Amino acid sequence: MKFGLIALAAAAASIALPVGAAAGKPFAKDFQVLAAAEAARPEQLRLLEQIVNIDSGTGDVDGGRKVAAVLTARLKALGFGIESVPAEAEGLPENTMATLTGTGKGRILLIGHIDTVFGHGTAATRPFRMDADNAYGPGVSDEKGGVVEGIYALKILHDLGFKDFKQIVFLIETSEERGSPGTRALIAKLVGDTDVELNLEPGDRPDLLTVWRKGSATFHIDVKGRAAHAGIAPQEGRNAALELIHQIQADDVFPKSGDGLTANLTVMDAGTRANIIPQNASAQINVRVRDKADLEKVQAIMEKNAATTAIPDTKVVVSREPSFPPLPNNASTDALADRAEAIYAGLGLKIGRGGNGGASESALAAETGVPALDGLGPAAGGFHADTEFLVLSSVTPRLYLLTKLMMVLGAAPPPRMK
Known part of the structure; x- marks a missing residue:
């Protein structure tokens, strides 16, 4: 027509x-x-x-x-x-x-x-x-x-x-x-x-x-530990999964829902076999904000927590995957x-x-x-x-x-x- x-x-x-x-x-x-x-x-x-x-x-x-x-x-x-x-x-x-x-x-x-x-x-x-x-x-x-x-x-x-x-x-x-x-x-x-x-x-x-x-970003928490036999010599390992749990608990200070800042755990990964102390562990925290400056506040808190580990000889790295403002x-x-x-x-x-x-x-x-x-x-x-x-x-x-x-x-x- x-x-x-x-x-x-x-x-x-x-x-x-x-x-x-x-x-x-x-x-x-x-x-x-x-x-x-x-x-x-x-x-x-x-x-x-x-x-x-x-x-x-x-x-x-x-x-x-x-x-x-x-x-x-x-x-x-x-x-x-x-x-x-x-x-x-x-x-x-x-x-x-x-x-x-x-x-x-x-x-x-x-x-x-x-x-x-x-x-x-x-x-x-x-x-x-x-x-x-x-x-x-x-x-x-x-x-x-x-x-x-x-x-x-x-x-x-x-x-x-x-x-x-x-x-x-x-x-x-x-x-x-x-x-x-x-x-x-x-x-x-x-x-x-x-x-x-x-x-x-x-x-x-x-x-x-x-x-x-809201704007969004995904924060990655990556933990490096030490592998060991879970039955013969677990004391020689440094459990990355346990340290990851510690980090997630330390970071659990943000709201989970609402119209303002929210931060939610969305992905976790750790371990390869049932008889090995996990050497690596990682998690993703999805953060949503009305104010772009809140992303920097979240990162500062997570990096501060990463500097204090509960499992000796583990290393925690926090990184951010950009998304939308x-x-x-x-x-x-x-x-x-x-x-x-x-x-x-x-x-x-x-x-x-x-x-x-x-x-x-x-x-x-x-x-x-x-x-x-x-x-x-x-x-x-x-x-x-x-x-x-x-x-x-x-x-x-x-x-x-x-x-x-x-x-x-x-x-x-x-x-x-x-």
């Missing part, structure tokens, strides 16, 4: 409403976009099923390439130029950068990730399925549902002949669940050449946009949320605002002064667990929202953050 002159004029009138949106007035319902979003639903869910049933846990190079191939074919059909960008870290599949040039003003960066936290074989044992309310499967909402939504928002723009944007770049990355080690330089380059970043992470229930996020509450994100709320209100729906401890690429954009809005994928829950689900009733409204938001921002890009 293509725009006629009358329809194009009506569409232009409907998107030139940023002032009204900021004032809390709903955008007029765009019947063409809504009809296209409703018509896309069956095909949208079939594509989601197809890629959910392909394992693509972070580091699954073959699986990531298979998912990318499915999506790349669809983006090429929409006229996007495709660049497969090698990952910046070893053991990761390539990232996909799809670019389309229009005739308008706004430069829009869409970011989604196709890596999941689930291992190879999960899709076979827990494949995509739906009931009356939800869709289920590994990565169904985090974040394959959002990536598929992005594909179909771009398809609607294509089918309606909408080009009132300067450029749309869709980055489909492959290492977000590890803090994007394979994409950092590419993201930095892309945010330097965009007016706004829209992130396809899922929206929290019942139907929320994400306007703040916090996405703080800010006026630019709120202004984007105002527009999103006005678009949703045009459907007679209300969308809320919230935040959570899950980090994302939007924080990297916001740190450079680029306005960013997160949580634009379908509403969902159960993340990083077998209970992960996507709320089916949110699929069409969220597709409409993303499509209209790109139309609005393409015609009238926001100013950079101060």
